[in-house]
Amino acid sequence: MTATVEADRAVVDSVSPVRFHQVGKAFGSGRLTVVALEGVDLEVAVGEFVCLLGASGCGKTTLLNLVAGLDQPTSGRIELSSSRPAVVFQEAALMPWLTAAGNVELPLRMAGVPKARRRAKAAELLELVRLAGLGDKRPHELSGGMRQRVALARALASTTDNTGSGAGKPSLLLMDEPFSALDAITRDVLQGELLRIWRATGTAILFVTHDVREAVRLGQRVVLLSSRPGRVVRQWDVDQLPEAEAVDEINTELRRVISSHAAA
Amino acid sequence: MPQLDLQEEGSVEAGLDALDTPVHSSEGSLARRIAARVLPPIGAIALLVAVWQALWAAAFWPEFKLPAPLAVWDQIWQLVTSGEILELFWVSVHRAVIGFALSLLIAVPLGLAIANIRVVRRGIGPLVSGLQSLPSVAWVPAAILWFGLNDRAIYWVVLLGAVPSIANGLVSGLDQVPPILPRVGKALGAGRLSGIRYILLPAALPGFLGGLKQGWAFSWRSLMAAELIATSPDLGQGLGQFLHNGMSLSDISMVFAGILLIFVVGVGIELLVFRPLENSVLRARGLNVTAR
Secondary structure, three states: HHHHHHHHHHHHOOOOOOOEEEEEEEEOOOOOEEEEEEEEEEEOOOOOOEEEEOOOOHHHHHHHHHHHHHOOOOOEEEEEEOOOOEEEEEOOOOOOOOOOHHHHHHHHHHOOHHHHHHHHHHHHHHHEEEEEEOOOOOOHOOOOOHHHHHHHHHHHHHHHHOOOOOOOOOEEEEEEEEOOOOOOHHHHHHHHHHHHHHHHOOOEEEEEEHHHHHHHHHHOEEEEEEEOOOEEEEEEHHOOOOOOHHHHHHHHHHHHHHHHHHHH | OOOOOOOHHHHHHHHHHHOOOOOOOOOOOOOOHHHHHHHHHHOOOHHHHHHHHHHHHHOOOOOOOOHHHHHHHHHHHHHHHOOHHHHHHHHHHHHHHHHHHHHHHHHHHHHHHHOOOOOHHHHHHHHHHHHHHHHHHHHHHHHHHHHHOOOOHHHHHHHHHHHHHHHHHHHHHHHHOOOOHHHHHHHHOOOHHHHHHHHHHHHHHHHHHHHHHHHHOOOOOOHHHHHHHOOOOOHHHOOHOOOOHHHHOOOOHHHHHHHHHHHHHHHHHHHHHHHHHHHHHHHHOOOOOOOO
């Protein structure tokens, strides 16, 4: 078993940070089973920005949890060739007893990185999210948007350990509706920031959202999931389409998927 | 989308940050803040003493039941000038501190076990909670029969008073950790042990401190009860024994002095040690403590 996994990894190393093979996930057992995901095939290429789109209950978050290793699939398998994926949740969920810099350093501290290197790395990442000089602020002294940027810097810190087994592998950033709790102006600015950071770091991003506009603006590819069970319905290479047209088309399809549930 | 100038986008963001950053209002000068905090309790004490003095002056109760405030003060002053007060404090406080430290050593692993292991929680969780509501003074007779009239009997009573409340404080602190934090910790690469060390324990600290505070109050109470009942020349003279002597001598001013000193030590340690500790922890996390 281990041998085959290793072999798979060797092959996909140069191909993609994550690849799903007929992945399914069910919760509960017997008659109470809820199937969250069924037969999902999906691949994210190196440096690619993929948006997962779907109505509530489509298992977007479940899917992300599977990639993050917070949960195990009940069928199929996930090939992960990236170093540990970085995760940004809907809430910033910063540790309230640590400063902004302390939060960014946390994953490095748990990985045993020496203090001086930790400091330097945290300062560099805070600079990347335009929070240089605010490292000694506590989470409650920051606005929602700033907190979410600290969370992004912290997530990036958890994936960019170039010392261990992850060295040189394509990195992967998982984002679970990271901007949905923010006001519209902040969301707009942070979407721009995320695109800038994506270009600057070259990381692949798997971004979960229920906002069609957001998906079209950010992603190179938009993947639409159906609900209960979540399956891949359709994909669009939105880079090739005019923005307004893509939004219309995806909206129409999303409505069709949702209204199919009314009949059932 | 028109490509925004990088510089410009940065300045939009900086402006947004400046607008969104929460503002904290200061509440006047340090002297005024201290006065606002210290004056009300001093006023309350002064009022209490005034009522006491008036009741005594009206001879509402006979002198052997209600002493004059001045007579009680004389008792205390005599203890101070003779240096006897140092012995009283030393005997009682060092016992309470040792008892509290022992309780801590036992309660922390116990609390961690209850919070993290389901069988342990179901098994001893209710027992520990129940022990918390059992007055530990109930253990004095048993402790004296088991250990005799010595320090071990006293520590036994203190432990049974303090351990349950410290352990329960730790358990409720751990239970109140928002579930998102350990999840985030796991996503950031925390293992089982590093998750406990870097995420769970610091997150549980406010609840744990509450438990410590209560544990101190319980250990001080239990100690006084034990000292009051278990009196023996071998045990030295603590505040509880002083109180007991006052009763034996039918000296009401001595009894009042004893009560007052026990109160002062209990409150003093809470105010000097636990309150500042708790406030600094809460303030660092942005939990509002200005109302306290």
